[in-house]
Amino acid sequence: MPDVPTTKPEAGSPGRSDTEALEALARTHNRLLEQIERRVIGQREVVELLLVSLFAGGHALFVGVPGLAKTLLVSSLAEAMDLEFSRIQFTPDLMPSDITGSEVLEQDPSGRRSFRFVPGPVFCNLLLADEINRTPPKTQAALLQAMQEAKVSAGGKTHPLPPPFHVFATQNPIEQEGTYPLPEAQLDRFMVEILVDYPGEEAERQIVAMSLDERPKLDPVLTPAQLLELQALVRRVPVPASVIEHVVALLRTTRPGEARCPPALRELLRWGAGPRAGQQLVLAAKARAALQGREAVTIADVRALTPAVLRHRLVPSFAAHSRGVGPDELLARVLEAVPL
Numbered sequence: 001m002p003d004v005p006t007t008k009p010e011a012g013s014p015g016r017s018d019t020e021a022l023e024a025l026a027r028t029h030n031r032l033l034e035q036i037e038r039r040v041i042g043q044r045e046v047v048e049l050l051l052v053s054l055f056a057g058g059h060a061l062f063v064g065v066p067g068l069a070k071t072l073l074v075s076s077l078a079e080a081m082d083l084e085f086s087r088i089q090f091t092p093d094l095m096p097s098d099i100t101g102s103e104v105l106e107q108d109p110s111g112r113r114s115f116r117f118v119p120g121p122v123f124c125n126l127l128l129a130d131e132i133n134r135t136p137p138k139t140q141a142a143l144l145q146a147m148q149e150a151k152v153s154a155g156g157k158t159h160p161l162p163p164p165f166h167v168f169a170t171q172n173p174i175e176q177e178g179t180y181p182l183p184e185a186q187l188d189r190f191m192v193e194i195l196v197d198y199p200g201e202e203a204e205r206q207i208v209a210m211s212l213d214e215r216p217k218l219d220p221v222l223t224p225a226q227l228l229e230l231q232a233l234v235r236r237v238p239v240p241a242s243v244i245e246h247v248v249a250l251l252r253t254t255r256p257g258e259a260r261c262p263p264a265l266r267e268l269l270r271w272g273a274g275p276r277a278g279q280q281l282v283l284a285a286k287a288r289a290a291l292q293g294r295e296a297v298t299i300a301d302v303r304a305l306t307p308a309v310l311r312h313r314l315v316p317s318f319a320a321h322s323r324g325v326g327p328d329e330l331l332a333r334v335l336e337a338v339p340l
Helices: 018-036 044-055 070-080 096-100 142-149 201-209 224-235 241-253 275-291 299-313 318-323 327-337
Strands: 060-063 085-089 101-107 113-119 126-130 151-154 157-160 166-171 192-195 269-271
Touching (some): 018 070, 018 275, 044 060, 044 070, 044 166, 044 192, 044 275, 070 085, 070 126, 096 142, 101 151, 142 151, 192 299, 241 299, 241 327, 275 299, 299 327
Parallel strands (some): 060 166, 060 192, 085 126
Antiparallel strands (some): 101 113
């Protein structure tokens, strides 16, 4: 493990109140942004959503064309937080055991044979599932138990994964040939879907001017133990009853069978977001507030994160597809239908 600078954040220090810890977390947040942006330029909103997902204890799905530094972003985050990092390139011939690990038969010097479990790349702190939609559903499903329960089953035994454990997956929205769309059950395990777009002109000018070999070394800002403490701190951030009511109103507005759903929106939706989506939205809003050093969640936090948390949980109707109405436009109408 590399030496951690003496300027490590005070956020996880014992004896501090939650108020002081949140102030320290805000400073840590700024230092993380500073470290990551030494390598990844022009993707501030993407990095912010990534950090929200991480500190909320969730998983994230990145959707964007190749060459937008999605892989570099995740590996840089792991380096800046001293997390054990693994990357899996998903392909059509990838098997579930290639992810989770497998039992191998060994023979000791006395001739006695026994099975030994050889852990797969999922046994890490931060797993990058690259182009996750390029592998069949059977292999995609191998991640389900790991993402939901932080453990895997093999050879009739259950093996816990080392905490913290997060899956950050990437998906190419352009190529559809030879791909397998993620089932809704697996999409629901991702806290956020992050759209990665092209950088702005000035940022792209800086990127093009950089050498491909130019990769600054990053200083660790946090340790895995400190990250776990800060994730526990995020969960303690209070949520006012008015915010809970607003989240419930948003969820019920996405469901075509509910009275809250306006008729114009009802015909564009087949299925809406479920209660798990509400839990994830509240937790993500807690993380957003905590990263800014605030002691309570606001409705503004919820509305800012609604597209990222809900866009992959809506099932548009045929009418929506035929009119070219995508999830983001549907969510804009949902937000409009639920006043502040």
